[in-house]
Amino acid sequence: MKGANLKEYYRYKILSLLLGKYEASRSFQTGTPGKQRPQFAMARSPLAEDYFDEMDHRKREAIHAALDELASAGVVEVTWPRFQEGRRVEKVYLNFAAIPRAYELAGMEPLEQRMERMRHMLAPLSNHPWEWVRRWWVEVDGALAARRTAGLDLDDGEGYENLVRVLLALPGLEDSVPERIFSQRVLGDSKAFEQGVKKRLLSLLKSHGPEEYETDAEYLDSVGLTDNPKMVLAAGPFIFRAGSAVFDAGGLPGGLGLAVQTVRAMEITAVSAPWVLLVENLTSYHQVVQRFSLPGDEEGEGGGVQAAGLPAVMAVYTGGFPHRGVQLFLRRLQEYRENLAATARPPVYHWGDMDYGGIRIYEYIRRNFIPDLQPYLMDVDTYSRYLHAGIPFGDEYAARLRRLLDDDVYCTWRPLIQEMLKHRRWVEQEGITDFENPPAF
Template sequence: MEDKEVREYKKKILTLLLRKYQNSLSFQTGTPGKQRPQLTMAKSELAADYEDELDFRKREWIHAALKELSREGIIQVTWPKLKEHIQVHKVYLNFAGVERAYQLLGETPLEDKLRRLKESLSPLAAHPWVWVRSWQRETCARLEERKSAGLDADNPQGYDDLVKVLKALPELEDSTPKRVFSQSLFQDSKYFEKKLEGRLISLLRKIYPEELDQDEDYLDQVGIVNNPKLTLLAGPLIIHPDRDLSHFSGGLGLSAQSVKELIIQDIPAQTILLIENLTTYHEVLQAPPILPAPVLAIYTGGFPHKSAQKLLEKVSGFLENRRQGQGLEIFHWGDIDYGGIRIFEYLRRNFFPNLKPYRMDGVTYLEYESAGLPFGEDQAKKLAALLSDPGYSDWHEVIGLLLSYRKRVEQEGIRVG
């Protein structure tokens, strides 16, 4: 019977050779090339065992493993002159022995694993979100070229589940607690959190159209939350002939269902102010900003979560249908930094084409720069990249100041009035 040690060395040798084969042009093209996958014993991961002077049996076991594999035609061994069967030089994997090598290891051939992944991702070709379709198309193209495309080829079930999640996300009308989402999709309230959350976040960080700060922010944008979030607003918004939200001086927090059912009757405001940070939102309610009153204030929380997006859509839709721009201006107030600028443009692009910045200009920046927070080279490179983007042309002055002083000014540090 073959020694256990010999079997283990056979596995190690085959693993090393198949790894080289899988990284080779021969594998990627599917056509055997002139050069076979090979390892030089003296430079391989087996070298320490092979040259172990304290245990000569290791070399004997390796020789025995090589002999068995050679006998089956899987490999070819070369020896230095006058050292045949004494000192191995190189070990080559025969192309004809690849299938048998996988069999001995008890592994599915990599090309079959990649084909399985491609099949798993195929339903996403018809996904309603263009950025998901683009990822699917690019990834499947790489899989077709026999490249792993950064995927874990040994976990096809994980990608089946990920596809199931991605297909379900567009159907989420409101922000859905992750455990409710998991129970609905997998009949296990913790399955998403344990098995898929990390993989989904990793993917979103690569392909989501907006660059966000926290993992939670990415989940928010696709409708998954730890717990339901309220949408905060205060000011003149009439949702019923006898219900004007301005009567609630401390503002209101609307649930996702309330936002869904809300029908705007009128917006008798002179100004709408979108506010990035929660502290500033509460300060605005206590000390109104220097803007034409009355002011309708809406807290966005940075990039707005799904329910807040629905409210903004309703406000935007109402204003568009009423075709009233007379006397009503819409502002956004956020941090003067890379994130704040991008949030502003997101809101302008998706909800309010005539949106204007409030206290996010060069004069305000210079007034508060001394109390600003330093930022590093990574943020500087991202800011510099915006200078070449036509969509950020209005921000060149502010970006220039940010790059000159290398400080960001948080909204909370700026006076309301």
């Protein structure tokens, strides 16, 4: 590096160091210069190593040259230890009046301008149809107006531009759309969503979203995005109509998978099973289908429980928090039930893990789809019988569980939650095998 270049290099280093301190200082926050100027002591600055390099004096000379120039332009003030004038720099101060000039010389964009640009970029969200997006916008816009960064990466303008586009496009989605297709449609690039927006959208959903979920996929599904279209799995004797065609699922020993479009178009016309069971986990769903929905099946499974004679059940796989397709199916089911007299409705039970997520999934379905939902094998008695197979959990998990105790929505779960807190274990649905007995109706 030649002398002049070295000087410019240090000029930038010095100015960006001082401006960085300025941007973090109260003087910037309040917008009015405080009593103390941004400053650094040379000996303990990032420049110290170069400044005190005994092997290469050109570095110190270049730093002095840069400081001389800045000082005579009135941008900075340099102090020297007594009797060392011009020999060893003590401290460097940035003059408030020269801050615009300092930005110019450093080739940096003033933080205030970058913040204003960001506000302008996010402004379209101010009248977003979703309340939680507006709430986030109010927070962020307020922070920027108050000259605080609020966790935004001000250097990633493009990223936030795409985030805004995505947020504006999401409310228009009908069914779940595959990420890549959505990305292509909204951002013009099938990878752009995954690379630049997904992470921010997820953290936004987790911090401000209307509902807490277990997995990223569930969060994305809640706004209409999936990695791949998902089927709705259901089994047992029920009849539905799609267009003019009528289907009887009872004739299919393993049940069926319904595409979201089918669910949208269908109407459930009859449920001949005496009860309906929603199942959280896939393994358990398959077991339920095998044991309940094949009355008279002689094969069994390798000496397993004799299945013959069990009353049939209509089973629906929810897969954790139900995705949009399942939600639509549950609405169809509820539409059918509401057309019947209250006493004629087949009762709907839900069976999931006895853990934080399982309890919340149950209440989520009850709140949003099936008001008279009942739990199946999710109670203190079953918990105690399977405690030996329970999985231990830690303090943080216990704290989350304890929060449910304070929430009235979960009041019926208090005995179970208290039992779980006492033993510090949760019980997996898959471990429970004695589910042959349907509840007494």
